[in-house]
Amino acid sequence: MSTQAPPTLSDVARHAGVSTATVSRCLNFPDKVSAATRDRVLSAVSELGYTPNFGARVLAAKRTNTIGAIIPTMENAIFARGLQAFQEELEKHGVTMLVASSSYSQDIEEQQIRTLVSRGADGLLLIGAHRSEAIYDFLERQQIPVVLSWVYRPDLKPFSVGFDNCIAMEELTRKVLELGHRKIAVISAPTANNDRAYQRVLGVRQALQSAGLDPAELLIRETPYGIDEGAEAFREIMAVQDRPTAVLCGNDVLAAGAMRQAREMGLSIPDEVSVTGFDDIQLASIVSPALTTVHVPHRKMGAEAARTLVRLVKGERDVSKSLRLDTTLHLRGSLGPVTGRT
């Protein structure tokens, strides 16, 4: 017994006694075919166990119904919820998701953009807006619709579905200042290639400025996102002469690391030092005390990005536009008023 070649459109056509065109129509536009033939065709389809050949369909239709998503990391849960919602929404529209993760590297991301495009992605979801002109040019030449997420940048050509990182962080910082903190430190991801991280730090600076404080006195430590990295950064920060009373972290993962380190150093949170995060992932409500953080509407962001992208891919360019979502402050136990110093 040899390997059976899968049935093709013309097999079905022969079996049903119609032309290949009719079968194709029957599958793609069922109402353009009489009920009688439709039945005949459909039963032929199921009898033969016919499945359309993907490559052939793509070649002829010039659409893959596939959308690519490139996220900075899958190692932790930061992008997971949004991605899940993104995928669920795409699925509703019969679109499949291709995923790649860039490990927060701009070079890897550009490489992956090219790969996904050559893999026939009809559209792309990218995180943040910071990337080279060259790659944006490439995407434009290739006519690939792009949606940026985790940022809101109505000034850019690609649509974005996200929020204003700077304002969100500014709001949080205002709250911190309100509680009396003056000596503040920031643990941030490297800001050079990461506009979200950059904007968040900027938000802190602006809040200080508005409060009449000197942003230059802000203690900033940059380190890759990670629990251990957050812990180490916290250790170094707390080793300085005049310890900060509040440590604002660029995301919840760094904050979790900072909190672990604080525990190790016997520093009580929030009595001796307050810690805050950003993103509001599960981690934030699990640590003890629970983490004060900026809540990001993960699922909504993912779903809306998917909707926008699907519209763009379908060519409804005029309908869509950038969407700004709101973040909210989630005040929890890790942030408290300034008390007597250690």
Added chain:
Amino acid sequence: MSTQAPPTLSDVARHAGVSTATVSRCLNFPDKVSAATRDRVLSAVSELGYTPNFGARVLAAKRTNTIGAIIPTMENAIFARGLQAFQEELEKHGVTMLVASSSYSQDIEEQQIRTLVSRGADGLLLIGAHRSEAIYDFLERQQIPVVLSWVYRPDLKPFSVGFDNCIAMEELTRKVLELGHRKIAVISAPTANNDRAYQRVLGVRQALQSAGLDPAELLIRETPYGIDEGAEAFREIMAVQDRPTAVLCGNDVLAAGAMRQAREMGLSIPDEVSVTGFDDIQLASIVSPALTTVHVPHRKMGAEAARTLVRLVKGERDVSKSLRLDTTLHLRGSLGPVTGRT
């Protein structure tokens, strides 16, 4: 100015003054072409900004160089690290990953298997082994290589790259018994459609049996994976007459929920009640006290699954076989010896 059609192989051929066959060879088997023509072709490629058409390539080559992965959830980090490693390994081999998540539903998973196959996935990564005969038949008929992960089942036809959930949990339970616990409860995911969950509970039972205890006395509460679900289950469990002294959770997420609830109920861990998890995700080392759990070699499992799948897709059926990985007990603060009851 009209929309420019992207350059094709024959455009490149004309530009370089060679045949399309040569261009194709030059791109796919560079060493089967003389250096001179290669240079000419490659410069033509970059001058025109040529990118191969995905659909055409798939149609002609009968391979998409794409592998699908269906995981139960992306909502939390459980599968994230393994998936990242999986993707990184695939990438090394020029293979792209398609992802879908099934929300722990067998029906959704089967649907997605069909979708990914019709999308031309050359192979599939699936989690666990429990699914219908029908879908396994389908995969066999379609000749789609499959690798199962998070389980080790050398008895099945599809290869598996994973570990023995039952033995892992048995080992943990033995440790718990060693510490004097006799009144034990389990919080598990629903075991009906989830062989990993089922095996884990079985492991607890076997350990009890081996220790001469009656498995029938084991208190088991099934609930979907989730922090809140874990918390609620814990609350109910601790409401019984004769409280357990140890609560073994089916995974770290449930355990984190249980710990949160314990805190809320003012129960000290591990003095009044011990809690354990499974998976060893980041969460486990962040909670306080840190969680005793079964460490799973996420990254290794993902990478090995990818390697196996790539080999299978290339047709090296004989070379590969199921791979058993080891889990290890990670003893941390959440598990302690039995002390005076509350």
Added chain:
DNA sequence: TTGTAGGCGTTATCAT
């Protein structure tokens, strides 16, 4: 409503 037939862009076989 249904059928005919050309085309989509590559790959791969077979000559040369």
Added chain:
DNA sequence: ATGATAACGCCTACAA
């Protein structure tokens, strides 16, 4: 080493 050319399986005017 290179070139002609026949698939590959489907879609879609266009014709009937």
